Amino acid sequence: MNEAVKTSAAVSEGAHVAHPHEQAHEHHHETFVSKYIFSMDHKTIGKQFLITGIVWAIIGGLFSVLFRLQLGYPEESFPILETFFGEWAKGGQIQPEFYYGLVTIHGTVLVFFVLTAGLSGTFANLLIPLQVGARDMASPFLNMLSYWFFFLAGVVMLSSIFVHTGPASGGWTMYPPLSALRQAGDGQKLGADLWLISMSLFIISSLLGGLNYIATILNMRTKGMSMTRLPLPIWAMFFTAVLGVLSFPVLLSGAILLLFDRNLGTSFYLSDIVVNGEILPNEGGSAILYQHLFWFLGHPEVYIILLPAMGMVSEILSVNSRKPIFGYMAMLGSLFAICILAFLVWAHHMFVTGLNPFLGSVFVLLTLLIAVPSAIKVFNWITTIWRGNIRFTPATLFAIGFVSLFISGGLTGIFLGNSTIDIHLHDTMFVVAHFHIVMGVASFFGMFAGVYHWFPKMFGRYLNNTMAYMHFWVTMIGSYLIFWPMHYQGLAGVPRRYLDKRGWVSFNDFADLDKMITVVSIVVFAAQLLFVFNFFYSIFKGRKVRTANPWGANTLEWTTPIRPGHGNWEGDIPEVHRWPYDYGKDGREFIPQTEPVGAQETKSH
């Protein structure tokens, strides 16, 4: 057999016979509804997550543009806002309650609906079965339920925006007592209940998804696919799912207690409260309890968002620099370390809540420890592209952009992780700058990299490159222009969540800077719309993919037909003989995982 020209047809000779019942999937009669709506095909479900995520990203992004208008031009009046939002933007100015609603929904939607469901929902669904060599998820039915619970959560959240008293406005963290008391404001009325219901549905969705991802990765790998032969995106999705499955239920219990406090008069979080002159009967509650429950999820959530991006970036950088990933085992080790530490640092969000300072110092230590695995990963990404034969595809650019943002945003994390510095910086724009760069924008870059890289596998067409490069450069430069100056604002003490800072002399120095940030954020938002246009245009009109393996990659998804059906491989599932990163080895550009190790081959892994 000629080793060099191994096609997927030749591979199937050596492949094993998979579970017999899995073959049956291919012969289903599929209607429009079963194929595109209530689909059980992991690839379709992935696309559903992606497109729903795009819709939510547009809403969440638009909201940020709206409140940026207010922040940049607090004295200006925009009559068009009144046309659309009526009394919420009386006189063309965003009203305080609505401002808080915008901030809350912006945060909730982007953190949960876009960067959790839209990111891991999309790529875990698409990549796990394709890259581990399975015909579908462990339970396609639960997988479908996972999407529809997410959809339902979205419907509830969307409807909360149209409620008369406005959407939830307690911030994306929904801290009680504010969020537990209807009397505290319009946004704490029906909007907050809808928020809690929507989040509960979302948690169920992400648990169903997570269960499936873990079971599929551990149980459904093809022959020869040992755990250390898994591509790094799969490892990242695995740790993501573990984090989600162990931390989301704790948020659910926190949300249930909050629902009880709001609607049934319990005092889990409430104690000795006077609101609008009314003395409430609640006693013995602890608002800090909610923060513990929230951040026990909230911090792992940061890594739920970040890890899939890390995994995909590792893969994309290796493929496109035509070099093996540097330090595969170190990558695994650092993912594992991050996963463990993620559960042990939640109280660094609570340094100024009256936490015992000695306890705080333990959390400082654990928090700063995360710098170690993070630095290992950054080092490995850089050494992977070091002296590589880099192809600057849009996916590569976004992957490199991810590394840049992860470094910039990660460094400011060292500031915030120190409890003493945090006393000054907490609740300022510095925090906003930090988490937007390191978690928000960086993960978006990972997501974009993934979309550009795997779009050919999803739709059998390419995205338009010209639009992609414009999208990249505007987003890259724009993100830094938006978030970098916020660090200075934060150091000067400018608080987050203030809609109008004109009343404070000390925060008055940044009016022009705020204008600049607002203008740039509108430009960046327009660039995202360009991407959305490119995405939908290319689904129908993009350049067609003609070869099964357009990037010359080693992983299994490129051994499937260009537009794989339900079941992924037409013949048997291919067998795996090597790790996925044999690039530039023995004078060959790449050696797919399906190719047996030759007798003369140098030993690598």
Add this chain to the structure above:
Amino acid sequence: MSMTNKMEQKRMHPHKFTLWVAIGSLLMMFAGLTSAFIVKSNQVNWKPVAMPVWFTISTILMLLSSGTMQLALKGFRERVMRNYRLWMWVTLGLGAAFVASQWIGFQELWSKQVTFQGAGAGQFLYVIFGLHALHVIAGVIVLLVMAIRSFVGSVKSYNTVPVEIAATYWHFVDLLWIYLFVFFWVVGGGQ
């Protein structure tokens, strides 16, 4: 762990494995709630709750139902459908009786002024036991569907996996109840 154990794990059915991960996830939810209980029990105005005798009856019902579930599984494995059906009905009957005993216990507590007002272990009891009862109800529904299914339709291939999964879930709900009962008894001060 012996080698055979590891081998068995390797061959575990994906659905079974999914259930085990789900159990881990559910445990985290109840761990979150019971640790919230511990945190709050150190606050001022904390009132312990005395558990009504009905919850002891709940415990007996739950333990019995685990046994009958095991008998149903045995019946199914040995392909004695008569035994399988019989014990399924008994199990889901015991499950329903468990939920009823919980409800009566709740009512008794409520009438003893353990309500949502004020602070104390009582509020947690309603939430935590209520959530557990919801999981029992879900289990009863699953058993009901399986029991009805065993009468209608023909079976293409004889597969023990669904029954095994139902049994594992049922035992989990049982053990979870024991944990919660003991927890409230010891930490909640509820003799």
